[in-house]
Amino acid sequence: MAANNDKIQFRGETEKEASQIVDEMRLGGINISELARQGLQQMLRETLSEEEKMELHQRYKQGEISEEVAQILIGDALEEIEREREAFEDAMELDTSGVFQQ
Structure with missing residues (x-):
């Protein structure tokens, strides 16, 4: 390093x-x-490819790289990835018990 x-x-x-x-x-x-x-x-x-950006975001979330380094490498995509991840988690938590398949 x-x-x-x-x-x-x-x-x-x-x-x-x-x-x-x-x-x-x-x-x-x-x-x-x-x-x-x-x-x-x-x-x-x-x-950086989209896959590499996702990997860097994961490493940032795990504390392997600092927020400053993540911001340099990913830039605005850092916030975008976080929003997408939160939206995905929210969708996974939706109560689907009232939904019927026709």
Whole structure:
């Protein structure tokens, strides 16, 4: 497991040059670190399948991963999965004794 102070590094000379050009164009510049953080979060979410999102949600519910990590990986789907799970549980608890099959 990586320590909190570990850095994610990659070779991106062209990306670095492109970001420097945009930084120079903008009054006040741009926050490269924030753009990289947001981009990484977006790409992580986009790479996950629905099954992987469900597995991550389960791991979150079991306390294996923190809410912050689950939020980064699953994003808005975290709340959506929780609503769907609650709706499913509510449907399973419905009293079906008064329902007759015709």
